[in-house]
Amino acid sequence: MDLNLSEEQKLVQETARDFARKTVLPRASEIEESKAVPKDLWLEMGRLGLLGVAIPKEYGGIEAGFLASAIVMEELSYASAGLTLSYGAHSFLCAHNLYSASSDEQRKKYLPKLCSGEWIGAFALTEPGSGSDAASLQTTAVLKGNEYILNGTKIFITNGSVADVIFLLARVRRGSGKTRLSAFIIEKGFPGFSVSKDIPKLGTRGSPLSELVFQDCRAPKENLAGEEGKGLSYMLNGLDMERAVFSGMPVGIAQAAFDYASRYALARRQFGQSISGFEMIQEMLAQMATEIEAARLLTYQAAWRLDQGLEVSKYASFAKLFGAQMVSRATQAAVQILGGYGFTKEFPVERYFRDAVLIGIGGGTSQIQQLIIAREILKEARLR
Ligand SMILES: Cc1cc2nc3c(=O)[nH]c(=O)nc-3n(C[C@H](O)[C@H](O)[C@H](O)COP(=O)(O)OP(=O)(O)OC[C@H]3O[C@@H](n4cnc5c(N)ncnc54)[C@H](O)[C@@H]3O)c2cc1C
Structure with a gap:
């Protein structure tokens, strides 16, 4: 690279x-x-x-x-x-x-x-009964004439209440046979689609989060995305891409926290000197800077592999897992360096600290990233 x-x-x-x-x-x-x-x-x-x-x-x-x-x-x-x-x-x-x-x-x-x-745009995969186990989703789509009739509930949908277009995963049911995971393009004006509630949250508050309901929602047949039954592969490829690209997020949040905390440390005086002269403050700043750089390199590596068309799952999970751990530590250290001021709404570090929590949850939790990494490294170990 x-x-x-x-x-x-x-x-x-x-x-x-x-x-x-x-x-x-x-x-x-x-x-x-x-x-x-x-x-x-x-x-x-x-x-x-x-x-x-x-x-x-x-x-x-x-x-x-x-x-x-x-x-x-x-x-x-x-x-x-x-x-x-x-x-x-x-x-x-x-x-x-x-x-x-x-x-x-x-x-x-x-x-x-x-x-x-x-x-x-928005993306609707998660349901009340299926989060980490996303492939077990229960929203159904049945073809009737020239329309698919969709029924189900989607939860935790970013932009859900403001989206004009939603890329959605559902199971196509044909007769009494097996269901096939498929993708749909839903427009906000389709009859039977509604936003049932907006969900208040801990961090990333500037972004709307909603629950969506599909009750006999009618989508034209042409709004099936790609092929019926290909939903699982669209979903898995999409999750790899999401993890690689979204891993830039913890890097940016942590860099903002680091920049704020280091400027503050230089300016703040206690015991007659700048707190940046205290070795315990320096230790926190050095650790933050090192981990931010490591997370950035893991992110760039995963995204670069995507650009090259190389296998990416393990690398995207490396970046996401480490990014989530790093940004929690870095934003907490930033609050600590600001002392009481860091705990108040007067300074932005409390926002960084709250925003950081999402990284270990959205797009697959840290535990799910550990499962993916373990699966991949054990597969490699068996081949050695
Ligand atoms: C702010 C926000 C924005 C989001 N935006 C979107 C969006 O736009 N579109 C969308 O579709 N979804 C979105 N999500 C949903 C998100 O992807 C899910 O919340 C996430 O995948 C986890 O699912 P869950 O919340 O149901 O938790 P669960 O799957 O119920 O997990 C609960 C706990 O169990 C653990 N766990 C689960 N399975 C295992 C296992 N096999 N081994 C060990 N531990 C396990 C998890 O790690 C977690 O700690 C968003 C979520 C949030 C919070």
Whole structure:
């Protein structure tokens, strides 16, 4: 792996960094309070090409790949993890999964508007009875004439209440025979679709989280994405991609916490000197900096492997697992370095600390990443 970024990747990084630090950061508290996707920022991200980083140009994207995508996740998370979660659900879980599964006609219908920001996307996999065991989902789709009739409930859907388009996994039932996991493109106006509740949460509050209900929801037959019965492979490939790209998120949150805490340590004086002179403070800062760099390299490696078309599951799980552990430690250390001030809403580190918790849960918990890693390393050990 070449550790130098290409000119294109550097340009995407600079664009995302400039936007995140000049436009998003000053509004981070407002985004947190609003619990909504700010439409003006969304359209600006579309204009900058950030909403379609890994989508081919012919469908409205900039075709810069997954490493560039992970870098955008990192840069945006530095400013607002809430906005970044909505961004990731839209650009990768909805738009990119739709791109991977769909026909040319479907791509042309949905992707340009998702890439421009005119539409907001969501991804609906999780159900009240199936989280880690996602493949056991129970939402059904039955073909009647020219429509699929969908029934079921989806929970913890980022952007669910504001989405125009939802990439959804359901089981197609034909007669009394076996069901086949399949993907659908659902539009918010389809009859029988409703948002049953918005769910308040601990962190990433700037991003709406909802429960969705499908009650005899009618989707045109053409809204089956790809082929009936291919849902499991769309889901597994999508989860690998999600874990690699979203691993930029803990890196960005932890970098923001580190930068804040190190500036604070230099400025804060106790016992007649800067607290940055105390070795126990230095130990925390050195540990944070080292682990952030390690998480960044694991993330870049996983995203780079995706770009190269190499096997990625184990590497994506390495990045996600370590990123989750690292960001919890780093944000807690940042709170500690700020002392009592770190515990208050007056300073942003308490937000970083709350935002960090999601990383070990969403897109597959840390325990699930450990299971995947163990499965892969034991498979390799058997071959040795
Ligand atoms: C803020 C937020 C945003 C989200 N956004 C989306 C979204 O946009 N779309 C979507 O579809 N989903 C989304 N999710 C859902 C998320 O992916 C699930 O919450 C996650 O996969 C875990 O599922 P669960 O919550 O049902 O927990 P469970 O699966 O019930 O897990 C509970 C506990 O049991 C452990 N556990 C489970 N199985 C095993 C096992 N085999 N071995 C050891 N331990 C195990 C878990 O690690 C966890 O500690 C979101 C969740 C959150 C919190």
